[in-house]
Amino acid sequence: MSVTQDTPLTDLPGVGEARAKKLEKLGLTAVGDLLAYYPRDYEDRRKVYAIKEAPLEGRVCIAAMAAEHPRLSRIRKGLELVQVKVADHTGALHLTFFNQGYVERAIRAGEEYIFYGTVEEQGRRRSMVNPIFERLGKQSFTGCIMPVYRLTAGISNHLLASLTRQALPCAGGLPETLPPYIRQDHRLAAAEFSVRNIHFPEDEEALALARRRLAFEELFYLAVGLSYLKTRRDKGEAGFAIPPRPKEEFLSLLPFAPTRAQSRVMDEAAGDMASGKPMNRLVQGDVGSGKTVVAAYAGWLCAKGGYQGALMAPTEVLAEQHYKSLSALLSPAGVQVGLLTGSLTAAEKKKTQAALAAGEIDFVIGTHALIAERVAFHRLALIVADEQHRFGVAQRAALAAKGGKDTAPHVLVMSATPIPRTLALIIYGDLDVSVIDQLPPGRTPIATYVVREDKRQRMYQFVRQQTAQGRQAYIICPAVEENPDAALPGEEAAALNLKAVKTYADKLQKEVFPDLRLGILHGKMKPREKEEAMSAFASGRTQVLVATTVVEVGVDVPNASLIIIENADRFGLSQLHQLRGRVGRGEHPSHCVLITGTRSLEAMERLHTLASTTDGFKISEEDLKARGPGDFFGNRQHGLPQMKLADLAGDMRLLSEAQEAARQLLEQDPQLTAPENRPVWERVCRLFADTPDIFN
Numbered sequence: 140m141s142v143t144q145d146t147p148l149t150d151l152p153g154v155g156e157a158r159a160k161k162l163e164k165l166g167l168t169a170v171g172d173l174l175a176y177y178p179r180d181y182e183d184r185r186k187v188y189a190i191k192e193a194p195l196e197g198r199v200c201i202a203a204m205a206a207e208h209p210r211l212s213r214i215r216k217g218l219e220l221v222q223v224k225v226a227d228h229t230g231a232l233h234l235t236f237f238n239q240g241y242v243e244r245a246i247r248a249g250e251e252y253i254f255y256g257t258v259e260e261q262g263r264r265r266s267m268v269n270p271i272f273e274r275l276g277k278q279s280f281t282g283c284i285m286p287v288y289r290l291t292a293g294i295s296n297h298l299l300a301s302l303t304r305q306a307l308p309c310a311g312g313l314p315e316t317l318p319p320y321i322r323q324d325h326r327l328a329a330a331e332f333s334v335r336n337i338h339f340p341e342d343e344e345a346l347a348l349a350r351r352r353l354a355f356e357e358l359f360y361l362a363v364g365l366s367y368l369k370t371r372r373d374k375g376e377a378g379f380a381i382p383p384r385p386k387e388e389f390l391s392l393l394p395f396a397p398t399r400a401q402s403r404v405m406d407e408a409a410g411d412m413a414s415g416k417p418m419n420r421l422v423q424g425d426v427g428s429g430k431t432v433v434a435a436y437a438g439w440l441c442a443k444g445g446y447q448g449a450l451m452a453p454t455e456v457l458a459e460q461h462y463k464s465l466s467a468l469l470s471p472a473g474v475q476v477g478l479l480t481g482s483l484t485a486a487e488k489k490k491t492q493a494a495l496a497a498g499e500i501d502f503v504i505g506t507h508a509l510i511a512e513r514v515a516f517h518r519l520a521l522i523v524a525d526e527q528h529r530f531g532v533a534q535r536a537a538l539a540a541k542g543g544k545d546t547a548p549h550v551l552v553m554s555a556t557p558i559p560r561t562l563a564l565i566i567y568g569d570l571d572v573s574v575i576d577q578l579p580p581g582r583t584p585i586a587t588y589v590v591r592e593d594k595r596q597r598m599y600q601f602v603r604q605q606t607a608q609g610r611q612a613y614i615i616c617p618a619v620e621e622n623p624d625a626a627l628p629g630e631e632a633a634a635l636n637l638k639a640v641k642t643y644a645d646k647l648q649k650e651v652f653p654d655l656r657l658g659i660l661h662g663k664m665k666p667r668e669k670e671e672a673m674s675a676f677a678s679g680r681t682q683v684l685v686a687t688t689v690v691e692v693g694v695d696v697p698n699a700s701l702i703i704i705e706n707a708d709r710f711g712l713s714q715l716h717q718l719r720g721r722v723g724r725g726e727h728p729s730h731c732v733l734i735t736g737t738r739s740l741e742a743m744e745r746l747h748t749l750a751s752t753t754d755g756f757k758i759s760e761e762d763l764k765a766r767g768p769g770d771f772f773g774n775r776q777h778g779l780p781q782m783k784l785a786d787l788a789g790d791m792r793l794l795s796e797a798q799e800a801a802r803q804l805l806e807q808d809p810q811l812t813a814p815e816n817r818p819v820w821e822r823v824c825r826l827f828a829d830t831p832d833i834f835n
């Protein structure tokens with residue numbers, strides 16, 4: 140049978156309906172899919188040992204001759220045993236196969252085989268249970284580097300490997316999609332070679348070459364796609380030209396002078412907005428660096444220019460807070476600030492929506508409900524997305540479509556999660572980036588301590604001391620209710636003794652701080668209750684806020700000087716850094732206490748890293764090392780296509796090569812219209828196929 144890329148898998152021997160269904164779960168329906176289904180790992184089965192020389196750890200290949208005819212016995216119903224002794228010049232090996240009756244006929248006395256399995260030794264007797272075996276000289280899965288695939292129930296690695304082997308011949312028909320000069324410049328292996336060797340590598344070197352080419356390819360198409368977006372934006376769409384105004388006019392509204400970094404970023408945003416092209420700018424700044432001022436400035440410019448702006452926050456708590464501070468700041472300047480969140484009553488929402496449509500509100504603050512519920516604007520020219528390190532390309536594209544047919548609104552994305560620069564380049568490949576790399580003056584660094592349970596009383600003492608001085612404190616717990624099932628299997632959770640916010644708050648109030656005013660805040664509360672809890676804390680009516688991580692982003696209460704984080708080892712470093720950023724926002728010396736009961740040395744080390752630095756970039760790099768890029772890339776909320784082979788965090792060198800190659804290509808052929816670049820364009824479209832809204 141001649142197999143092509145389009146041959147359905149059901150045409151391959153051994154694939155019936157049932158198997159085909161299971162393969163489909165892995166995304167495999169045609170032969171071509173197999174070729175593009177890369178192994179997740181490899182097993183080196185190249186070295187073949189003599190029986191007595193084989194190591195006892197791990198699985199190994201042994202070449203030996205069957206010294207007798209296999210013996211089949213039925214131990215009891217449902218348990219068949221085949222035993223056979225094999226030998227070489229160093230000694231004998233006793234093989235046992237369970238429930239593989241066919242082995243009795245498959246192994247013949249006097250023939251030579253390769254056996255792959257784990258050698259066990261008792262006294263001088265060596266044995267192996269259920270080895271994989273093949274006739275010597277007719278091997279396909281022993282004596283080679285074996286691919287290890289991601290599997291699903293009912294599909295074995297052996298099956299996938301043999302199907303892929305059958306698919307290999309059509310690798311010859313794979314078109315070379317990379318432009319030849321790029322392959323040459325970057326010393327990349329050919330497509331066919333790479334596909335063959337990614338599955339069944341001849342040796343390590345061939346595997347490295349194959350991997351490099353295929354990873355480069357992925358990164359290249361990704362980079363082309365993103366730069367294409369950027370060029371299209373720079374050249375194409377018209378934006379609202381918002382006239383510049385004397386900055387002093389805005390600064391006079393502020394109770395403080397901006398830092399140099401803030402000032403620079405404000406100028407960059409104002410420059411974008413005046414340019415007549417839509418702004419697409421990311422403002423990165425560590426927690427507490429003062430990003431809100433930049434948003435306020437952009438909103439002010441926009442309103443003064445006669446347009447509307449919208450600020451989207453990830454939580455209602457944060458939206459409320461921004462609404463309060465921005466309306467206090469901007470209304471003296473005659474800017475009408477409105478609030479639109481999911482928790483408003485239908486009537487309130489209607490009123491705000493009507494005011495927006497009529498152009499009576501200049502700057503509206505809200506949650507994402509703002510875009511979700513079809514809001515009609517009068518003259519929307521600016522969208523600010525706050526605290527959105529996961530604000531993906533697709534979401535931005537959807538938003539930009541709100542501005543109207545011909546003119547795209549300015550988009551300002553603010554992120555406090557410092558992303559390693561190289562990653563930012565990719566996630567935000569289509570954005571210009573501003574960095575606020577300076578904290579407002581007078582901040583004292585937050586002292587961070589890692590403590591164990593035995594320090595609990597001293598820590599409560601510390602809360603008393605801080606509140607006695609007029610300060611406030613956060614106590615953060617990981618879970619809402621004592622409902623271990625929600626997060627973890629019961630026993631494990633009980634063992635971890637997760638502090639649940641409700642129970643814990645009650646206990647603290649009754650037994651530990653009967654004299655203090657405690658508040659509680661968690662995600663399961665009604666929006667109104669959340670708002671009340673937050674404003675009670677912000678105004679100092681409550682002194683201690685027992686909360687879940689809902690306070691993680693953006694919440695700003697400068698009088699809070701202490702944050703205690705329970706079960707700290709359960710959080711990622713970047714998240715802890717965000718939480719810690721809730722204090723140290725005013726002039727008071729601030730403290731962060733990380734409580735942990737962990738016995739893991741690694742976890743302790745991570746917590747100590749956090750205690751030793753307040754540099755958000757350094758922390759996120761540590762996080763990346765310890766937890767992999769999952770936090771940044773795991774859930775695909777960034778909206779970027781999934782990479783199969785390339786590791787966005789690990790392949791930095793290759794990534795910058797791919798970006799450079801993409802830049803060159805688009806410089807010569809910005810629209811990718813040249814016939815020889817058609818394959819590239821098609822691949823880019825295919826890569827972004829799951830991310831609609833982008834290439835429409």
Ligand code: ADP
Pocket residue numbers: 395396397398401424425426427428429430431432555579580693695697724
């Ligand atoms: P973030 O970057 O985390 O969003 P915010 O914008 O919430 O930071 O600012 C943190 C705190 O610092 C706020 O209380 C804000 O009023 C204050 N702040 C911002 N810029 C300055 C400045 N230049 N001088 C003094 N305080 C500032």
Ligand code: MG
Pocket residue numbers: 430431525526693
């Ligand atoms: Mg903020």
